[in-house]
Amino acid sequence: MYLFGYRLPGMSSLILWGALWELIGQAKITFFIPPLSKVLSTLYEVLGTSAFQNALKETAYAFCFGVFYAVVIGITVGILMGKNRLIDELLLPWVNVFLSAPLTALVPVLMVLFGFGMKSIIITTSLFAVWIIILNTRAGVKQINRSLVEMATSFGATPLKAFVKIYFWAALPEILGGVRIGIIRAVKGVIIGQLLISIVGFGALFELYSANFLMSHFWAVLIVLFALAFSISEFLAYLERRVSYYATKR
Amino acid sequence: MSQIKNSDEDVQNMEKPIAVSVQNISKNYEDVEALKNMSLNFPKGELTSLLGPSGCGKTTLLKIIAGLLEPSSGSVSVNGRQVTGPGADRAFVFQDFALMPWASVLQNVSFGLEMRGMNKNERESIAQNYIEEVGLQGFENSFPHELSGGMRQRVGLARALAVDADVLLMDEPFSAVDEQTRRKFQEDLLQLVANKNKTFIFVTHSIEEAVYVSDQIAILLPRPSRVSEIIRPSNFRAKGVDAIRRDPEYLDIVDNIWNSLRSYVE
Numbered sequence: 001m002y003l004f005g006y007r008l009p010g011m012s013s014l015i016l017w018g019a020l021w022e023l024i025g026q027a028k029i030t031f032f033i034p035p036l037s038k039v040l041s042t043l044y045e046v047l048g049t050s051a052f053q054n055a056l057k058e059t060a061y062a063f064c065f066g067v068f069y070a071v072v073i074g075i076t077v078g079i080l081m082g083k084n085r086l087i088d089e090l091l092l093p094w095v096n097v098f099l100s101a102p103l104t105a106l107v108p109v110l111m112v113l114f115g116f117g118m119k120s121i122i123i124t125t126s127l128f129a130v131w132i133i134i135l136n137t138r139a140g141v142k143q144i145n146r147s148l149v150e151m152a153t154s155f156g157a158t159p160l161k162a163f164v165k166i167y168f169w170a171a172l173p174e175i176l177g178g179v180r181i182g183i184i185r186a187v188k189g190v191i192i193g194q195l196l197i198s199i200v201g202f203g204a205l206f207e208l209y210s211a212n213f214l215m216s217h218f219w220a221v222l223i224v225l226f227a228l229a230f231s232i233s234e235f236l237a238y239l240e241r242r243v244s245y246y247a248t249k250r
Numbered sequence: 251m252s253q254i255k256n257s258d259e260d261v262q263n264m265e266k267p268i269a270v271s272v273q274n275i276s277k278n279y280e281d282v283e284a285l286k287n288m289s290l291n292f293p294k295g296e297l298t299s300l301l302g303p304s305g306c307g308k309t310t311l312l313k314i315i316a317g318l319l320e321p322s323s324g325s326v327s328v329n330g331r332q333v334t335g336p337g338a339d340r341a342f343v344f345q346d347f348a349l350m351p352w353a354s355v356l357q358n359v360s361f362g363l364e365m366r367g368m369n370k371n372e373r374e375s376i377a378q379n380y381i382e383e384v385g386l387q388g389f390e391n392s393f394p395h396e397l398s399g400g401m402r403q404r405v406g407l408a409r410a411l412a413v414d415a416d417v418l419l420m421d422e423p424f425s426a427v428d429e430q431t432r433r434k435f436q437e438d439l440l441q442l443v444a445n446k447n448k449t450f451i452f453v454t455h456s457i458e459e460a461v462y463v464s465d466q467i468a469i470l471l472p473r474p475s476r477v478s479e480i481i482r483p484s485n486f487r488a489k490g491v492d493a494i495r496r497d498p499e500y501l502d503i504v505d506n507i508w509n510s511l512r513s514y515v516e
Contacts, residue, residue: 150318151348154336155362155413165364169352243352 034216043220051205052221058201062118063190066125070182074130075175078137079167088138099131103189107196121193121200128189129182136178140171173243180236187229266293269449270315270417275324277310284310286474287324292417292466297443297450299460301507302470303514308453309421311470315451316342316419328417338366341410343420347402349394355381355405356390362413373412380408400431417449425455432459437491439463457507461500469507471514479510 002008018036025035046052081088081095107124114120148170152162168175194203202225209218270292277285285307292298300308313319315326317336326333328340341362349358356377363373381390384404394402403423410418424432440463443450454460460467461483469479486497494500 145346145348147344147346147348148350150313151342151344151361152365154316154318154340154342155409156336156338156365161365165361166350169350172352 032215039216039219042216043223046217046220055201055205059190062121062125063186065122066190067129067183067186070126070129070133070186071179074133075137078134079141079163082138082141095131095134099135103127104192111197116198120197124193125186125189129186133178133182136174137171140174141167144170176236176240176243180233184229184233269294269329271327273325275314275321277314278322283474286476288477290468290477292449292451294449295447296465297452297463298466298468299452299454299464300468300470301454301460303472303511306470306472307475308470312419312421312451312453316340339415340417340419341413341415343406343410343423345422345425347406349402349405351394354391354393355386358405359408359412362409377412380412384408400427403427420452422453422455436463440491457504461503462494
């Protein structure tokens with residue numbers, strides 16, 4: 001964007017919003033919004049504390065495993081649904097139900113089934129991410145060029161080789177789109193899991209800070225979380241752009 | 251019209267061994283009869299065209315020979331062996347090229363060899379030879395979307411040649427390329443048939459193309475699908491590629507085929 005003939009760098013609107021935040025904070029309108037400068041200096045302090053680093057470690061652990069299971073299960077089930085009519089008919093209603101269901105309501109059930117530990121948090125994370133990955137992968141496989149499948153068959157590809165060499169690659173642009181949205185949902189899932197199941201990780205920090213009205217701490221952790229989720233999503237969007245050159249030419 | 255014989259005589263006069271034999275093939279899609287009791291022989295080392303109006307089942311027949319479709323009844327044998335599915339003795343060239351858009355020319359050409367479990371170095375050096383043979387040297391690392399339609403089909407052809415199958419199955423391979431490229435392809439195809447000692451089965455819509463490239467032309471007619479006629483041009487191709495399109499026999503055959511097909515074209 002250009003302003004008075006000067007080219008503005010990307011996301012420069014954030015400066016405006018940051019200034020507005022600072023003004024509201026300085027005006028002491030509400031304790032809920034401390035000035036941005038204070039939040040940032042708290043952020044710097046918080047980053048060094050062991051409480052934060054432990055929270056980051058625990059959250060990253062649950063998040064990585066949750067996303068890993070969601071991606072592996074999501075892509076496999078999505079490809080199977082896209083390839084096989086019977087599996088598709090059996091699973092599609094459930095996938096659609098869970099995609100739009102308020103999964104938070106299911107978390108207490110997970111606690112009963114899997115206990116109050118890390119296992120339940122990981123499952124919650126996967127549960128938030130997996131459905132959109134399944135649906136996108138399925139859509140990617142459905143639009144695959146028939147003659148590409150025939151080509152693989154005619155050159156003697158076994159079903160497994162066709163799966164790995166043709167279906168996966170043909171659906172990759174859609175798969176990456178699904179994984180990107182799934183990962184954003186997984187961030188939600190891991191925090192909700194940590195808040196509802198056992199108070200650990202970032203969930204514990206949020207609980208601690210908001211209960212003690214440490215608002216600048218609260219905002220600092222929230223900014224870190226937003227930044228992490230945003231970076232991951234942008235990285236995946238970059239990968240998506242790299243493979244999209246062939247998305248229109250299958 | 252001495253060069254046009256009916257199919258019964260033709261089978262008796264056949265002096266070359268049969269590479270592919272189609273016996274009493276029928277194919278039904280639910281209650282639609284795509285092919286009905288079709289029998290046809292493909293002599294070794296020759297190019298046979300399957301020619302006919304749309305809906306005559308020529309692509310269906312080709313895919314049954316390829317093992318991509320299963321016939322409802324009847325059998326196909328290649329070099330005396332019964333066809334039960336795709337096999338190493340046949341390679342397919344697709345109308346829409348069927349190249350993997352995410353893979354380079356080299357990877358596309360070596361795909362068939364990769365499926366046979368050949369290691370990377372070996373298959374890529376073989377693929378390299380065939381890329382050069384079809385005139386694509388310098389494009390090994392290009393991607394399909396960077397190539398013209400004609401070049402893409404050269405990749406498809408190189409991929410089929412690389413597996414060194416006895417029988418090449420070509421499904422309207424030149425229909426998606428422009429007229430000038432198509433003429434060049436037809437000339438190259440004659441070279442290929444002459445030099446490779448492979449059996450070619452060639453599906454086409456174009457009467458001129460069929461007469462130009464074929465040793466034997468099977469005219470297929472629809473409703474119900476059947477082989478109506480088998481034409482074996484005498485050797486006007488021996489007079490050289492430049493003379494074919496002016497040869498009286500070539501022109502007569504083209505006219506005759508059009509006369510027999512005319513009533514089937516809506």
